Amino acid sequence: MTIRLNVVDRNGGEHEVATAPEGSLMETLRELDYGVSAICGGMCSCATCHVYIDPDWLAKLPERQSDEGELLAELQFRQDNSRLSCQIQLQQAYDGLRLTLAPEE
Amino acid sequence: MSEDHIYIVGAGHAGGELAFATRQQGYAGALTIVGEESHLPYQRPPLSKAYLKGECEATSLYLRQLAAYEKANINLLLSRRVERIERASKKLVFDDGREVTYSKLGLTTGGRARRMTINDAARAERTSNFHYLRNIDDVMAIRARFEAGQRLVVIGGGYIGLEVAASAIARGVKVTVLEALPRVLARVTAPQMSEFYEQVHRDAGVDVRTNVEVIALDFNAAGDAVTAVHCTGGVVIPVDFVVVGIGLLPNTELAQAAGLEVDNGIVVDEYAVTSDPDIVAAGDCTNHPSVFCGRRIRLESVPNAVEQARVAAASLAGKPKAYQSVPWFWSDQYDLKLQMTGLSQGYDQFILRGSMQNRSFAAFYLRQGQLIAVDAVNRAQEFMVAKRMVAACQSFDPVALADESVPLKTLAGASGSSFSLRFAHRRWPPAVSARPHCPECAYWPVWRVAACFEHAARSAVAGKNFRATPGGSR
Numbered sequence: 001m002t003i004r005l006n007v008v009d010r011n012g013g014e015h016e017v018a019t020a021p022e023g024s025l026m027e028t029l030r031e032l033d034y035g036v037s038a039i040c041g042g043m044c045s046c047a048t049c050h051v052y053i054d055p056d057w058l059a060k061l062p063e064r065q066s067d068e069g070e071l072l073a074e075l076q077f078r079q080d081n082s083r084l085s086c087q088i089q090l091q092q093a094y095d096g097l098r099l100t101l102a103p104e105e
Numbered sequence: 106m107s108e109d110h111i112y113i114v115g116a117g118h119a120g121g122e123l124a125f126a127t128r129q130q131g132y133a134g135a136l137t138i139v140g141e142e143s144h145l146p147y148q149r150p151p152l153s154k155a156y157l158k159g160e161c162e163a164t165s166l167y168l169r170q171l172a173a174y175e176k177a178n179i180n181l182l183l184s185r186r187v188e189r190i191e192r193a194s195k196k197l198v199f200d201d202g203r204e205v206t207y208s209k210l211g212l213t214t215g216g217r218a219r220r221m222t223i224n225d226a227a228r229a230e231r232t233s234n235f236h237y238l239r240n241i242d243d244v245m246a247i248r249a250r251f252e253a254g255q256r257l258v259v260i261g262g263g264y265i266g267l268e269v270a271a272s273a274i275a276r277g278v279k280v281t282v283l284e285a286l287p288r289v290l291a292r293v294t295a296p297q298m299s300e301f302y303e304q305v306h307r308d309a310g311v312d313v314r315t316n317v318e319v320i321a322l323d324f325n326a327a328g329d330a331v332t333a334v335h336c337t338g339g340v341v342i343p344v345d346f347v348v349v350g351i352g353l354l355p356n357t358e359l360a361q362a363a364g365l366e367v368d369n370g371i372v373v374d375e376y377a378v379t380s381d382p383d384i385v386a387a388g389d390c391t392n393h394p395s396v397f398c399g400r401r402i403r404l405e406s407v408p409n410a411v412e413q414a415r416v417a418a419a420s421l422a423g424k425p426k427a428y429q430s431v432p433w434f435w436s437d438q439y440d441l442k443l444q445m446t447g448l449s450q451g452y453d454q455f456i457l458r459g460s461m462q463n464r465s466f467a468a469f470y471l472r473q474g475q476l477i478a479v480d481a482v483n484r485a486q487e488f489m490v491a492k493r494m495v496a497a498c499q500s501f502d503p504v505a506l507a508d509e510s511v512p513l514k515t516l517a518g519a520s521g522s523s524f525s526l527r528f529a530h531r532r533w534p535p536a537v538s539a540r541p542h543c544p545e546c547a548y549w550p551v552w553r554v555a556a557c558f559e560h561a562a563r564s565a566v567a568g569k570n571f572r573a574t575p576g577g578s579r
Contacts (some may be wrong), residue, residue, distance in 0.1 A: 023165070031173045033129060039411050041148040041166075045435040045444055046408070047489065067442070067485050074489035074514070 003095040006054075009034040010101050021094065025051070026086035029101070036101060042086040047071040047105070049085040054098035061088060077102050109134035111421060112197055112205065114187050114359065115213035116140025118148060119388030119410035121168040123211045124179045126418030134208070137180040139187055139197075144241055145171060150407055152244045153268035153350075154437050158275060159248055163241050190363035192381055209421050212371055212379070212386040213414065214356035216405065218243075221260070221349055225322040234330045234346040235322075238265055239353075247348055253277030255345040258334050260319055262289030264436045265350035267302060270311045271438040281312040281342055283334070288315055294449060298468060298480055301461045302438070309439060314340075322347075353405050355390045368392055370403040376425040377417035385417035396429045397496070398448060406434050431496045440464070444488040447478030447495040456506045458513075459484065467491060467513075474500040490517045 002018045005028065009015065019028040026042055026049040029035040040046040044067045053061060058081050064072070068087045072078055082102065111127060113120050116138050124138050138146070147166040155161050164170070174181055186200040196204050218237035220226060229235040236247050247269070250257075255278050259266045262284030270280045282289070288299035289306075303313050317340070323333035334342045357367045366372040366380040370392030377385045377393070388410035395402045409432060416428040433446040441464060452470035459466030467487050470478040475498060479491035490513045494501065497517075505511045 027165070031169050033125065033173075033177060037411060039408050040435060041150060041407075043150070043435065043437060043442075044485070045442065070484075070486035071489060073486050074493075 001092065003090065003092060003097075005094070006096065006098040007032070008098075008100040010103060019090065021090045021092045023090060024086050025088040025090055025097075025099075026084075028090065029085050034101070036085060037104070038086060040086075044068055044071065044084065044087060047075055047084060050075060050077065050102035050105075051083055051085045052079055052081045052100040052102055053083050054100075055081055057094075057097050057099075060093070075102075076105055109208040110206065111136050111209045111211065112207045113138045113211040113213060114190075114197070115211075115215055115356070115388075115390070116142065116144075116146045116181070116183065117213060117215045117388065117410070118146060118168065118407055119215065119390075119414045120211070120213035121146025122411045122414035123213055123385075123387055123418055123421075125169070125173075125177060126415045127211075127421050128177045128179070130418050130422035130424060132418075132422050135180070136178065137182055137205075139182045139185050139199075141184070141186050142240055142242075143184045145169070145174070145181065145183075147241065148407070149239075150435075152241065153238060153265050154272060156241075157244055157248050157251075157269065157272040159251070166241070187359060190359060190384075192363055192384075195383065208383070210384045211417055211421065212360055212384060212390065213388050213410075214359060214371075214386075214390045216353035216355045216389045218349070219352040219354050221319070221351065223320060223322070225324075228324065228328070229322050229331050229347070232324065232328070232330050234344075236346065236348050238269065238348060238350055247346070250346045251276040251278055254279065256343060257281070258283060258342055258344045258347050260334075260347065260349045261351040262286075262313065262315065263292070263350055263352065264290070266348070267306065268436060268438055269348050269350060270306055270313075271309070274309050274311055275439075279312075280310070281314065282306065283317045283319060283336060283342075284313070284315045285318045286315065289313065293445075294480060295452070295455045295468065295470065297455060297457065297461075301482075305439060305441065305464075353389065355403060357390060360386070360390075372401075375416075375427040375429075376420045377413055377428060378420050378425075385420050387413040387417040393428065395432075396427075397431045397498070402432075402448070404432050406432060408433050431492065433492065441482055442485065443480060443482050444485065445478065445480045446488070446492045447476075449478035449480075452477060454503060456503050458487075458507050458509060469501075469503075469506045471501075471503065476501050476506075487513050490514050493517050 003021045005017045007015045007017050026038050030038045036049040038049040068084050072082050113123050120138050145167045188198045188200050195207050198204050218239045236243055257273050257278050257280050259270050259282045262282050270282050273280050289303055290299050306313050318337045319334055321335040322331050325332050331347050334344055355370045357371050360371045361367040371379055371386040371390050373379050373386050373391045373393050375394050377387050379386050389405045392401050392403045412430050413428055419426045436443045449470040452472050454471040456469040465483040467484050468480040476494055481488035494517045501516055505516055
């Protein structure tokens, strides 16, 4: 089983990415050659896997935990729809999820 | 002239990043990573944390899965060691005797666990219950011994040792940590932080002993297992297994034998170029100029490996950009998320914000009033602010730093926005144009070398085009 993600890269290019609905969103995004650097590997320590979730999808994802909110709070490119992709576990229901990669800090 | 083929020697975090970043820089020629381990490049930090606890599998440590290498057309030569580099003919010689020719070379050889030097160490290394911790195989062996009631002695109270202790005690192992210095984490942090971490470990049930040196080991009759650790003061500690975490040695032998400049790491300039303009290096193995610190440093850190690898990739692709970053690190023990930025060595003032008892605080290190480093425990938001504050190389009011009623953000407010601006007031390193350069090729290979090291070495090769670094002119 795969799900499709709609990923907008940092140059505005749109990509349809097929992935298995398991692991974190970050793990899928770091495989892409335009993807996230995810320096800390999902420990919620570095905020280098920052993405903007399409507003239509935002409410369908689980809420941020405190660590994630704290890291995001101080980012230069933070928006209301900012998330750290390492904190989002992929599932079947996310088929069609649309997101944009945030600029690198 | 043969076709371009960039080889990257060392398949760790820096090596993996260097390969992909080189592709992202637009290099389309042949690209091969050579690694001694059988694994794809993987993340090491979880080795002493989640992976040690058995919470994740080896493949989830991989930086990228195999398909990403195939897609980027990056070749992997794994379980293969490079025996030597013949720079004159631009050849790599492998352990099986095979030779290849490189057009450019990346050295991301990393480091290896520092080994014990006591007389019994060599014998202990041949047993099955005496472990160092650097790679996946080491951890597979260690975590197989994590059973309730087993007695573990951790030699070394640094981050690796303490993370092993935290992971082991969570599995019901009886843990003793032995540190030769008067306190744990002595090389990297303040006494107050050491005391805090010692207490945290003791509260968790770890027997932390400082000022204790290991002088000898006992073995079983068959000689295939360590049974006790003898310490200074006549203390003997019976063990079921031993983990040694006493630091890292950079893997520089290959570079040294090839005649590259080496000095506590492979010496590179701010473009990650070694004393040979066709060879770059990145990660734990490099001695590099730090604009932030105003001196040369060698770092053992993932952020450095990744960011320096990108700089090295830019140089390989002929689009050099200078490496300017502020060191940062993290360590996870128990419920404590420790994040550190800057280097605290040489501080003269320690300011605590928040409460160690509540396990949520930030420690500020100042030197002559200037903020040089911050350690944040369970304060991710303040850490993100602190990174900007440390990068600003400014003075901050110590009273305000300690005052929790003053949001850190308001103190940081005036900090500049870009690295180059923030570093603009610094005098080191001098601008490239101000440096002496090789009269032959305008290349500034190595900081302390006034003239072109490489040019002298290859002066016999007529008509050789040397790459000029930016700012260079003939």
